[in-house]
Amino acid sequence: MRIITSPAAMKAWAGEQRSKGHTVALVPTMGFFHEGHLALMRMAAAKAEKVVVSLFVNPIQFGPGEDLEQYPVDLDRDETLARHQGVSALFIPKPEEMYPRGFQTRISVAELSRHLCGADRPGHFNGVTTVVCKLFHIVCPDFAVFGEKDFQQLAVIKRMVADLNMDVKILAHPIVREPDGLAMSSRNSYLGPDERSQALCLSRSIARARELYADGVRDTGRLADEVRQIIEPVTGARIQYISFVDRTTLEPVSQADDNTRLVLAVTIGGRVRLIDNGRLAKGG
Numbered sequence: 001m002r003i004i005t006s007p008a009a010m011k012a013w014a015g016e017q018r019s020k021g022h023t024v025a026l027v028p029t030m031g032f033f034h035e036g037h038l039a040l041m042r043m044a045a046a047k048a049e050k051v052v053v054s055l056f057v058n059p060i061q062f063g064p065g066e067d068l069e070q071y072p073v074d075l076d077r078d079e080t081l082a083r084h085q086g087v088s089a090l091f092i093p094k095p096e097e098m099y100p101r102g103f104q105t106r107i108s109v110a111e112l113s114r115h116l117c118g119a120d121r122p123g124h125f126n127g128v129t130t131v132v133c134k135l136f137h138i139v140c141p142d143f144a145v146f147g148e149k150d151f152q153q154l155a156v157i158k159r160m161v162a163d164l165n166m167d168v169k170i171l172a173h174p175i176v177r178e179p180d181g182l183a184m185s186s187r188n189s190y191l192g193p194d195e196r197s198q199a200l201c202l203s204r205s206i207a208r209a210r211e212l213y214a215d216g217v218r219d220t221g222r223l224a225d226e227v228r229q230i231i232e233p234v235t236g237a238r239i240q241y242i243s244f245v246d247r248t249t250l251e252p253v254s255q256a257d258d259n260t261r262l263v264l265a266v267t268i269g270g271r272v273r274l275i276d277n278g279r280l281a282k283g284g
């Protein structure tokens with residue numbers, strides 16, 4: 001596995017692979033790998049001959065007062081884990097090479113970025129689309145793999161790719177969970193033992209909404225009340241948003257159907273912001 005740190009070297013290596021006729025898949029990450037990241041890498045390896053994983057804690061997608069400075073890092077461990085998933089190149093650029101002096105461009109997917117996490121984190125998605133667009137230009141992958149864990153991010157990126165005629169196929173991987181249901185996240189490392197059990201209210205509330213949907217409940221006002229009743233009594237849990245949305249447009253719906261997704265953001269212990277989501281219909 002190659003470790004590549006400069007965008008120019010990354011571009012050259014990826015170009016070489018393509019000229020040899022290899023297909024290339026990219027998995028963008030911020031590192032501190034867990035099984036969710038590794039599953040994305042395996043999906044990429046099953047799809048393309050060469051897998052590039054980018055590891056970049058992208059400063060422009062963090063707002064003031066967010067956790068950029070504390071974001072967990074363990075490069076040695078990440079390197080070992082990536083090596084075991086059939087990754088061909090790990091791209092670890094420096095912020096000053098991604099955003100040299102004078103950098104001023106932003107990609108904005110206006111509507112899809114406005115609500116949900118976009119409302120709580122102004123500018124976040126513009127930071128994400130800008131870095132992903134840069135990574136696509138550096139690596140020119142045939143495929144790029146993203147997790148459904150960040151459901152709004154996935155919708156925003158699919159929109160950007162369609163709107164800008166980008167030549168990359170976006171693959172989505174289902175959410176990978178801990179055995180007790182907690183969606184895996186690098187930010188779970190911020191949770192103390194009590195907070196770790198409080199955090200289960202997210203996946204429990206999704207399971208409850210699915211149960212009610214299976215029993216025929218379609219009114220999303222009623223479903224949202226039931227979700228609130230699970231989260232609100234949990235000490236330290238504060239709802240940022242609960243929304244039942246169409247899986248493509250992310251527009252809120254009043255009557256749920258098989259295309260409806262429950263998306264949630266909850267802060268635990270006043271500091272750790274967790275997101276989760278799930279389809280109401282069985283199978284995803």
Ligand code: AMP
Nearest residue numbers: 029030031036146147149150175176184
């Ligand atoms: P991050 O390093 O948190 O930016 O995540 C990198 C990629 O991994 C994104 O496409 C995420 O959606 C995906 N990802 C993170 N956690 C999970 C998970 N638990 N299950 C599936 N994909 C995930």
